[in-house]
Amino acid sequence: MTWETVIGLETHVELATKTKIFCGCTTEFGGAPNTHCCPVCTGMPGALPVLNERVLEFAVKTGLALHGTVTRRCKFDRKNYFYPDLPKAYQISQLYLPIVRDGALEIPLAGGGTKAIRIRELHMEEDAGKLVHDPWIDQTRCDYNRCGVPLIEIVTEPDFRTAEEVIAYLEKLKSTLQYLGVSDCKMQEGSLRCDVNLSVRPAGSAELGARTEMKNLNSFKAVSRAIAYEARRQIELIEEGKRVVQETRRWDENKDATFSMRSKENAQDYRYFPDPDLPPLELSEAYLERLREQIPEMADEKAARYQARLGLPAYDAQMLTGQKALAGFFEAAVALGAPPKQAANWIMGEVLRRLSADGLEAKDMTLTPGALARLIALVQEGRINRNTAVRVFDAIFADGGDVDAYVAAHGLEQVSDAGLVEAAVERVLAANPKSVADYRAGKEKAFGFLVGQAMRELKGQAAPQAVHRALGAALKQP
Ligand SMILES: [Zn+2]
Numbered sequence: 188m189t190w191e192t193v194i195g196l197e198t199h200v201e202l203a204t205k206t207k208i209f210c211g212c213t214t215e216f217g218g219a220p221n222t223h224c225c226p227v228c229t230g231m232p233g234a235l236p237v238l239n240e241r242v243l244e245f246a247v248k249t250g251l252a253l254h255g256t257v258t259r260r261c262k263f264d265r266k267n268y269f270y271p272d273l274p275k276a277y278q279i280s281q282l283y284l285p286i287v288r289d290g291a292l293e294i295p296l297a298g299g300g301t302k303a304i305r306i307r308e309l310h311m312e313e314d315a316g317k318l319v320h321d322p323w324i325d326q327t328r329c330d331y332n333r334c335g336v337p338l339i340e341i342v343t344e345p346d347f348r349t350a351e352e353v354i355a356y357l358e359k360l361k362s363t364l365q366y367l368g369v370s371d372c373k374m375q376e377g378s379l380r381c382d383v384n385l386s387v388r389p390a391g392s393a394e395l396g397a398r399t400e401m402k403n404l405n406s407f408k409a410v411s412r413a414i415a416y417e418a419r420r421q422i423e424l425i426e427e428g429k430r431v432v433q434e435t436r437r438w439d440e441n442k443d444a445t446f447s448m449r450s451k452e453n454a455q456d457y458r459y460f461p462d463p464d465l466p467p468l469e470l471s472e473a474y475l476e477r478l479r480e481q482i483p484e485m486a487d488e489k490a491a492r493y494q495a496r497l498g499l500p501a502y503d504a505q506m507l508t509g510q511k512a513l514a515g516f517f518e519a520a521v522a523l524g525a526p527p528k529q530a531a532n533w534i535m536g537e538v539l540r541r542l543s544a545d546g547l548e549a550k551d552m553t554l555t556p557g558a559l560a561r562l563i564a565l566v567q568e569g570r571i572n573r574n575t576a577v578r579v580f581d582a583i584f585a586d587g588g589d590v591d592a593y594v595a596a597h598g599l600e601q602v603s604d605a606g607l608v609e610a611a612v613e614r615v616l617a618a619n620p621k622s623v624a625d626y627r628a629g630k631e632k633a634f635g636f637l638v639g640q641a642m643r644e645l646k647g648q649a650a651p652q653a654v655h656r657a658l659g660a661a662l663k664q665p
Pocket of ligand 1: 207210211212223224225226227228229335
């Protein structure tokens, strides 16, 4: 029997606001334990929450960018549960009237084409604290710095069929959030983490199987591997005639397996009720319109513009717009005079190569768009050749040095004096009579060898065409 995997995703995104969702405490990551707290975010009796307007703004903008319907009258609810990382014993969230419903995000498919992933809802909520387990003294300590950090939770319909589709969605979502400037999306710091709901069913069946939920996956690698493992586990269970239990499972990175945590709770287990401390929100059409106008040009629109206006191939346009910082770098280099296709080639080739080798993200790059534009100009003017340009690029990439100063200091400018090139060719011919004889006897390979020798004589700083020309002319003479 062939099986189909059905996956839905709940993604938690920490918003890049300066302060928490209901108080003035900083949202900065880290800090000494329990130093970013106050009576509101630690749930002291009598403390009253006040909504951070920026959180609402970010949630609405994200909803609009995901083509969702914004709930004009929405409110907050209390989700009650006891856990040591939640000092209030309830989380302020939205159950009945989430801020956004019915959105969609279009993802590229591996075989070409796109697929729309439906977004059921997006709601605002607060994050919980962190428990730090200390195995040495067999104690668990509570750090409440993260309590009240604003989150949006984005819930999809069960529209994914493969891990690749899930990764494509997460990449597109990350890029969308970064374009909007609503989150830094640092997965290693937990700013973007997701719960994967997964079930399997016979291919072609319309019914959904019993699903399990894997919580808090915080890397693309963990998501892929957890999906592969859990789909296999469920298929094996069913093929053995057993039943999949609806439950929450924990993904263990080190053991490469999922483990049962608890049976899946339903909404009624949390005794949700409207939070009496926070008045319902009424959003006017004018407010939505103002936020809609603030949404910047997004990746898909940029990609379309790069193709139509700058003449870039679809592949280049998609690569460059995949990360906001990369697109910004490209546009700045072009604005400084770099021809678009050449700038695109450099960015997709050398820049991405170095970023990956150095383990950096485009937004943390020190190389300036001006330096790249200058490098391209020097090659175009014939002052350095392409190989030298890559050498200069590598040298200045990390410290953001000056292109012209580096070329001058290292004497890298190309030999453009035809006389110098001819003299070098003559020296090479005189030193390699056997290769000259071979070439004249019809051995084409000897020509390449002589070009290499001449380039070496010129310390690699001549235009290859000039060397070819001079060598061809010299060999024609008897
Ligand atoms: Zn606080």
